[in-house]
Amino acid sequence: MDAQVELIQLRELAPAAELWAEGGKPIAFLPDVEFAAGSSRVVRDLLLWPRERDGYKSRLFLSEPVTSGQAANWNVFNIQGRPWHGCSWQGVQNTLPWIEIVAAHLRAFR
Numbered sequence: 001m002d003a004q005v006e007l008i009q010l011r012e013l014a015p016a017a018e019l020w021a022e023g024g025k026p027i028a029f030l031p032d033v034e035f036a037a038g039s040s041r042v043v044r045d046l047l048l049w050p051r052e053r054d055g056y057k058s059r060l061f062l063s064e065p066v067t068s069g070q071a072a073n074w075n076v077f078n079i080q081g082r083p084w085h086g087c088s089w090q091g092v093q094n095t096l097p098w099i100e101i102v103a104a105h106l107r108a109f110r
Contacts, residue, residue: 003019003026003028004019006028006050006097006098006099007019007028007098009097009098009099010028010030010048010098010099010102012099013030013033013099013102014030014031014032014033014046016031016032017029017030017031020047020080022049022079022080025051026050027047027048027049027050027079028047028048028050028098029045029046029047030045030046030047030048030102031045031046032045033045033046035106035109036106036109036110037066037067037068037069037109037110038068038069038109038110039068040068042066042109044062044063044064044066045062045063046060046061046062046063046102047060047061047062047079047080047084048060048061048098048101048102048105049061050094050098050101051094052094054086056089056090056092057090057091057092057093057094058092058093058094058101058105059086059105060086060089060092060101060102060105060106061077061079061084061085061086062084062085062086063084063085064085065085065087066087066109068109068110069107069108069109069110070089070108070109070110071087071088071089071108071109072087072088073087073088074086074087075087087108089105089108091104092104092105
């Protein structure tokens with residue numbers, strides 16, 4: 001997938017989204033994303049890892065954990081010199097467009 005094309009779509013969700021690189025591969029930083037968390041809405045910075053990592057097909061990291069929905073087993077990861085929080089949420093394929101990967105991961109918090 002073309003990371004620049006994917007970034008354009010992600011900017012519909014986070015206008016200030018940026019491409020970062022980790023291990024020579026693109027990851028997407030999405031600042032100040034508002035999303036549903038249980039019966040309320042929260043705002044978090046998101047970091048999309050659109051490929052395999054830690055036994056998951058894709059990962060979504062948050063600036064702070066969310067305590068609602070099906071999200072469980074939170075861990076902290078140091079990525080790009082910053083702590084990021086990731087939960088156990090399986091089954092989001094990395095072959096989807098990145099915007100769909102984000103949407104599928106955000107379902108964990110409903």
